[in-house]
Amino acid sequence: MNKKIMKTMKIDLEAGKTNPAKVGKDLAPSGINLLGFCNAYNERTKKQTGQIIPAEITVYEDRSFDFILKTPPTSFLLKKYAGVGKGAARPGKETVGTITQKQLRLIAEIKLPDLNTTRIESAMSMIEGTAKNMGIIIEEESLETKQTNL
Numbered sequence: 001m002n003k004k005i006m007k008t009m010k011i012d013l014e015a016g017k018t019n020p021a022k023v024g025k026d027l028a029p030s031g032i033n034l035l036g037f038c039n040a041y042n043e044r045t046k047k048q049t050g051q052i053i054p055a056e057i058t059v060y061e062d063r064s065f066d067f068i069l070k071t072p073p074t075s076f077l078l079k080k081y082a083g084v085g086k087g088a089a090r091p092g093k094e095t096v097g098t099i100t101q102k103q104l105r106l107i108a109e110i111k112l113p114d115l116n117t118t119r120i121e122s123a124m125s126m127i128e129g130t131a132k133n134m135g136i137i138i139e140e141e142s143l144e145t146k147q148t149n150l
Contacts, residue, residue, distance in 0.1 A: 003060040003061065003062065003064065004060060004061045005058055005059070005060060005061075006030065006059050006060055006061045007030050007058075007059045008056065008057065008058045008059070009026065009027075009030075009056075009057050009059075010054055010055070010056045010057070010070075011023065011026050011027075011054065011055055011057065012052050012053075012054045012073065013041060013045075013052070013053060013054070013055060014050070014051075014052060014053075015042075015045035015046070015048040015049050015050065015051045015052070015053040016042050016045050016046045016047075016048065016049035016050075017042070017049065018038045018041050018042055019038055020034035020035055020038055023037065023038065027057070030059040030063075030065075031059075031063045032059055032063055032064075032065045033063075037057070037065060037067070040067070041055060041067065044069060045069065051072050051076070052072050052073060052076045053069055053070070053071075053072060054069070054070040054071075054072075054073065055067045055068070055069055055070070056068045056070060070114050071110055071111050071113060071114045072110070074107070074111055074126075074127055074130045075087065075130060075134060077107045077110060077111070078099065078107065078127070078130060078131050078134055078136055079097075079134075081099045081103045081106075081107060082096070082097030082098060082099050082131075082136045083097060084096045084097040084136070087133070087134030087135055087136070088134060088135025088136075090135075091132065091133050091134060091135045092132075092135075094135050095135050095136075095137055096134070096135040096136060097135075097136050097137075098136065098137045098138070098139050099131065099136060099137075099138055099139070100138075100139050101138065101139065101140065104124055104127060104128060104131075104138055105120065105124060107127050108120055108123035108124040108126075108127050109123075111123060111127065
């Protein structure tokens, strides 16, 4: 039997550390059991503690819910790999950090399921644009590095 969908929403939460106080303003109006959601979310994300893991929540008319976990936001991953607290205040004029091509590829592999492409090169290009807008530079591989990898 199909349940009638009342509402869908997407919220970014810290993995393994969500409580009703953090999600109350977003989820309470829908009438779902906040503690039930928090327990289910924390259980499914406990291995990723410390990361921001978005959840896409579907609330049904009978106040039951389902949720799907997404990959961490690109900006979160870029800041993590670059070792910076936040992006540049003036992108294009200010640089806050750098990442390598290998790190860029790794981020693209993590984000690939949530992007609208199946090609890793396209995903890398999208993430490179986000990095540029944050003031994070992608280091090009040097010729010596390329030769040692052959």
